[in-house]
Amino acid sequence: MHAPSHHPAPLDSVTDLLAAWRAGDEAAPRALADLVYADLRAMASRRLAGGGAALQTTELAHEAFLRLLQKPLDAVDRVHFFRTVALALRQALIDALRRDHAEKRGSGLAKISLGAAAGIAVAGPEAWFGVEQALGELEALDARKCRVVEMSLLLGLPQEEIAQTLGISLPTVERDLRFARAWLRERLAT
Amino acid sequence: MDSPRFAQIESLFHAVLGYPPEQWHDELTSRESDTQIIAEVERLLARHTQGESFLKEALDAVTGLARPMQGQIGAYRILGELGAGGMGTVLLAERLLGDTPQKVALKLIRGIPTTGARERLARERALLAELNHPNIARLLDAGETPDRVPYLAMEYVAGAPLLAYCDKHTLDLPARLRLFVQLCRAVQHAHQHLIVHRDIKPANILVREDGTPVLLDFGIGKLLDPGADEHTATQAFTPAYAAPEQYAGKSVTTATDIWSLGCVLHELVSARALRETRVGDRVARPSVAAKDPALARALRGDLDTIVATALQAEPVQRYVSAQALADDIENHLHGKPLNAAPDRALYRARKFVARHRYAVAAAALAFVVICGLIWRLAIERNDALRQAQRAQVTRDFLVSLFRFADPSVHHGAPVTLHDMLAQGSAQLDTELAAQRELHADLSEALGEIYRHVGDDRAALARFRSAVQLSDETTDTLARTRRIAAAARLALKKGDPEQAAQTLPEIDSALALVEPRSEEAARELVIALLASRALALATIDRAEEAAAALHRALELVPALANGQDAQRANLYYDLTKLDMMRRDNPSALADATAALAGFTRAYGVPHVETVKAMEMREAVLLNAGDYAGAETQQREVLAVQSKLYPADSPRLTRTEMALAELLLVRNRPDEAIALFDEALAHCLTGTESYLASCLRIRRGLGEAQVVLGRPGGVDMVQKAATDCAPTTSHFCLIARAALARANCLTGDRAAGKVLLAEVDRLWPAAEDAIGALDAPHLARIHEDCAR
Structure with a gap:
């Protein structure tokens, strides 16, 4: 019941970061975005490992909420968190696009x-x-x-x-x- | 366009949108004289009529860039994807071991990030593994992928989905009902094992070629629901087949599965999904839904009643069990009267809900608490007689909780989970005072619930009360488990006073449990030793803390599978203690061991592994092994660039730290390249972190000074004036860099004066000294002494 691992998993820090953000910590939103972004990427690559399924942002977002939030959030934190996930998704899409673009340019297929x-x-x-x-x-x-x-x-x-x-x-x-x-x-x- | 103009355009847009398009122009000119604005609004109105799918199309096109990959997970070779949904991806895989390859459905599970969730997964898995029924797909194996995604290997069922099978074989109504009865029996079997499916739907039911129906994914919903243990329903359900309580986020019980079975039955007999045909809250009647008149006649009466009873909005009004549902279908097949009389059930339902609106909601909440408590008691006690007696007392206690939820007691106000827990706590202490062991058990269970809902203080109070209620007659493992739970929470805040108080409790628990040899005891000892180390470290007794961790390490088998992460965590803590004790050789050995452990457990590109790398780099810096530190830091950078986007502050910080190290190592050229990189990211980062930018400029300027490049002096000068507080090591290094600029450009005298000033202020600097600050200053001294 009480596992010997006494280290909080890294993802536990979401609620902490949100609290820090609310308390005015300027570094918190960025750290949170990092965390969400890394998580989205991991989820996306896991999806890809399954073979073929296209990456659906709404599903990734839903999954991010499930994964990252251990507790219900209050209103202020919800706005912050949704904002962060949306930003991370936009970033992920642009990154995917840039990668794809670079590859196509390399093979002369850009159109x-x-x-x-x-x-x-x-x-x-x-x-x-x-x-x-x-x-x-x-x-x-x-x-x-x-x-x-x-x-x-x-x-x-x-x-x-x-x-x-x-x-x-x-x-x-x-x-x-x-x-x-x-x-x-x-x-x-x- | 500016914002006021934008707002004006928007307001006009909405104002005329309600008019027919041919009147738009007139309406606009009557409201606005600026023709440019009018033209703009008209363009937008025209766009409005073109539909809104373009955004979705653009999104779909970009998300379509995802490409498939092949691979292997554990002992399984991936053959393809069976499906993907809200819960996870299901892969068809082949087990590589053995002579005959065995096909399995591999379910990659999302949403199990925390240690607590993993613990629960392990518990639930054990429970699921006991489900052994011909109509339930078996759980064969479970594990984790290299990047820590848990997976379940389920029996692969080659068959057609329920509805497709029935259509293909054109099964008649009685045949369909007989198939359904088998499903009910399977669900009943699971319910008797205290497992609720939570997501029964036609897609989760496959029929083998021989006609055997098989239910997939039993209990998986609960594994994925972080809140499942204590209160509300999961988000992981399928809307078309989910019960009202799932929508409402209330408790999920066996009655939830009855609802879903009702939906499946409706679709199975009427060939139409409940969702398509049901209007509002009207009672579901398959006879009304069915398109074929002959079929409608066959469904009218009994089957309407059976479906309606299974689909009662209030869980308590549905069939009491899947068995009861199966019985009524058999009654119908044999022409016997049903147990569920239509009028009575509906009448009762309406009356009951009208009378007890809040009580029903609260009772639903309490039901989950009950299930949890009874289940705990059931698995922990093997003495059957005592178990029955205790279960009786537990039930009585819980019935009294229901009484609390009665509106006449509670004046009709809504009852929340917290109210119920508070009430439960209070009642526990008064009514069960005589039943000491049970009182302790339930106290501990309540503590667990509080801990899961994040109320650490209440949880600690409950755990402490459970500890106090335990004595020599208590089962040793239970007693120590309670002490360990209390200790872990008490130490969480890092308060030295608490730590000093907790230490003797931990030691007494250790004394009790250490002589025991069971696996559970060993796990407890390891947890207690880790807590002991934390307590000792909190009160600055690093030596003893290290000793506790060493003892814990001896108990974790070095070569056993799955123990790498556990060992690595212990080594990681040990490294921190070594650093506290300034024992560089041990710190290096332990950091190296932690890194090796995390690498084996999670692979290289993983946050935990990077954390260990960073720790090892810090150790090397402390020990003055700058070459080693550089190698390690470069590795950190390489891995972080795989884990984070290029402009992540983590990457920027690492680049900056590596550049500073190179500066001290007298390689300004390489340092400049990295400083440049870091500065670019620092400046374009969407959030500004000015302090780091200043620090990067300080280093960049100094590196340029060393190379005699123009601009360096100005940059250093600016860093020295802009930094704060002025008596920090950070500022002093900036001033020393300025001195270095003087020394290197020929004004050695001025440089030495500045440097002497830095030396004077150095011992009194307010901030913590960085590992590189002293060697950095020494390097500058060399330049000025030359």
């Missing part, structure tokens, strides 16, 4: 496919570079909208949960999403 009708790069994974850039711009203009998009798209949270986590009403989440999507689409087309 960017453009969706003719809307003028949006739809077919190739490179389209995500544009999305990432647009998300960055959206964040500068209206950070909350960026959070809402991240939670909905990357983390796969239902709208009710987004509303609850961010402390805003459900209609506000719907409006934010509606506008942010139109804005992102317009941004990607131009």
Whole structure:
């Protein structure tokens, strides 16, 4: 029942880091992001070891919550943690893209496919570079909208949960999403 | 675009969105005069109508970059993937040992990160291994992959999923029901072993070619649920087949499986999933769901009732067991009346819930507590008679907890788990005062629950009370286990006073358990010795602490499988103690052993292994073996770059530390390359950590000074003025670097004055001295003395 191992597993530190973050420790968010990122990478590579299944961000996020959180979080920590996981996922996607890009460039296969009708790069994974850039711009203009998009798209949270986590009403989440999507689409087309 | 303009555009966007598109332009011009803004809003409105799948498409395209890999896990060769879901990946694998390769389903489990969870996994695994039923897929083996992912090897069942099988063989209704009865019997068997499936669904049921149905993944849901032991339901369930209590995050019991069986039955007989056909909270009726009129007629009556009874919203209103469900199906097959009379059940359900809304919720919570306690008692006692008697008392105690949840007692306010635990604690101390051993048992169990829900203080109080209630007549292992649990929590805070108080308790427990020879006793001794070492180290008695760890090490078999991590942890602690005692040779030997152990246990690219490498590097620095330290530090850097992204602060710190070491080793060229790298990451990092950037600049400037490059002096000068506090070793080194610049550029006199000032302030420096600070200063002295 009481195993002799008296070392806390490294992942136990998530709650500690969140607490430190709340207490104003400037290094905490970065350390937390490191931890989540390393964990996401490990999970992704484990998925790949299984053979073939595509990496689903919402599933990875769900798994990250299960793995990293031993206790329910309070509201402030939830916002922080979701934010961290979303950032880590965005980072992971960009890294995967860069790697892929570098490999293709090496083999002379680089190509960017453009969706003719809307003028949006739809077919190739490179389209995500544009999305990432647009998300960055959206964040500068209206950070909350960026959070809402991240939670909905990357983390796969239902709208009710987004509303609850961010402390805003459900209609506000719907409006934010509606506008942010139109804005992102317009941004990607131009 | 700026934010106010963005907000204005958004507000216009929403204001006119409700109008038909042809009115958009007019509505906009009536609200806004700026034509650019109007044009922008119109573009966005047009985009809005184009749908929203583009983001998802972009996401899917980028996530599609994932590529498959092949490999081997433990003694298993991967043949392919059987499936992947919320719980983990299932691989088809082949066991390599033996003459005839055996196919197994290898389930890689996610979500078992902590030591506590691993302990639970081991316990549950033992329980699952006892499930031996022809209709349940067996658990064959379990282990961990090299990167510490736990896996379960399950019997591989070659068969078709339940519904596909029934369709393929066009089974008629009675045949389907007979298949279902077999499943109920299997579930009943598991429930009798206190195992709840938690995720029964058609996809988890395979039918072999000979017609035998086999349930997969029994109890796996619980293995994956960090909260399963103490209270709420798991997130790992399948929505279409999950019971209301699973959605509500409440307790999961055998009744939860009854619900899921009801869903499966509904789909099996009506050929339609419950979820597709059910509207709101209306009672589920397969006869209404069925499309074929003849089938609907056959289902009306008994089968509607059976399904509805299994699918009662309130767990207590469902069939009391899977056996009861099977019995009613057999009653139907034999034309006998059902045990579940439709009206009575529904009537009772409505009335009961209306009367006892809060009591029902609290009772559900308490039920899990009960299961946990009874289960514990059941496995720990082999004296059957005493066990029965104790179980009776336990039940009485728990029934009194239910009474607490009764609204008439509690004035109708909701009852939380914490309320129940507090009430349980209080009641335990009054009502069970006469039953000492049981009182102690339940105290300990409550302590465990408190520890799992993170209330260390309450947990410690319960463990202490369990210790106090134990005496010579108590089972020695139970008694020492309680002492060890209390000690471990008491030491957690690192308070010397607590440590001094706890030490004699640990020693008395050790005296009790050391003469014993069982495996459990040995594990306890190791845990107690580790606690003893921690207590002694907390009160600065490093020598004795080291002795305790050495004793613990003797008890961990050096060559046994799976003990590497345990030994490595002990060596790691030992290294810290060696450093406290300034015993460099031992520290090096122990750090090396820790590193070797972690490497064997987890492989090289692993956080624990890197931690041990960093410790070993610190030891080498302390011992003045700079060449060795450099080699080790380079290895740390190589491994960290595999584990973390390129701009991770950990990598930056390692680069900086290695560069500083190279500076002291008089290799400024190489140092500059690393400082540059570190500085680039430090400056572009999304979070600023200015202190490190300053430190990197200090080193970079000094390295450039040594090489006589321009710009170095300014950088050093800035570091010396910007650093704080001014009397820290950090600042003093910056000033010494400035002195070095003076000495090297010909103004030796000014350099020496500065250096003398540094020497004067050095002994009084406020911060802890870094391992490289003294040799660094010595190196600067050499340059100025030349």
